[in-house]
Amino acid sequence: MKEFDYRRAQDVTGAVALLAAATDARFLGGGTNLVDLMKSGVERPALLVDVRELPLDRVESTADGGLRIGATVTNSDLAAHPDVRRRYPALTQAVLAGASGQLRNMATVGGNLLQRTRCGYFTDVSGPCNKRVPGSGCPAVAGEHHNHAVLGASDHCVAVHPSDMGVALTAFDAQVRYETLDGPGEVPLTDLYLPVGDTPHRETALPPGALITHITLPPAPLAAHSRYRKVRERASYAFAIGSVAAALDMKDGHIREARLALGAVASRPWRARAAETVLTGAPATGETFAAAADAELAAAAPLPDNGYKVTLMRNLMVSVLTELAEGDAR
Incomplete structure (x- = not known):
């Protein structure tokens, strides 16, 4: 590992200033992703600015009935918070599905959203990768890609x-608050991640040097009736090969409102708006759920070895939506 300097920030303004004053610096939260990337040589910062002691470690109710989640809240504390468990159960389920207890105790909310892909070509510094070395190529297209994207990808x-948490937050219209030298800013989580296009190394819409400070969840009564389901290749400590966060608001057997987001199918948590359009106003039946899944997956462009994901995601969406509808009918 390359030698690096270490500074502990005392406040948000100081943290942003420390990063701006360095030529190659990174914010350090729990370090569960960044430190691994430093060990492999993917990340080689000259300075780490530790933000764990900043006053950003609380989950608070907002005046309008939403939630304000500090960026240094640990995954464990987020999952266990009573307001999260009661008002956004899919978020608790997603966090608990995300990693081992040891990692959840260290990992932070802000860091979780900014974690980088677990693609083996990205983490192997001996070979090409457009995300790591722009213009070097994407060997996954013709190589090992069984767990890669079927939506929103490109030849690059x-x-x-890899985030589970991000899928649930995407379903509930989370907003990302950040701080820069020029002041605060905000971006919807659905717009935080940039389309892959021909610049996959440009991953987020955050301004240079920005520090995520909070995630805000707007009030969403239907979120109390939500689920997160994750499919993985082994029972524990594995990243998803497909996941769904869903919520339904129903009356008299019809869907008044639906929220749906997919994970492990794209370079970002994927908001399933085409499926939501089909669901809204329709009867809560298996036929409706299948039509919604088909509408969303019509844009899928699988590679030779990951076409199974289209069938998997169709079945998973129908299963989760059926479970929600049957639970509401009881």
């Missing part, structure tokens, strides 16, 4: 985003 990158 087919890697998927």
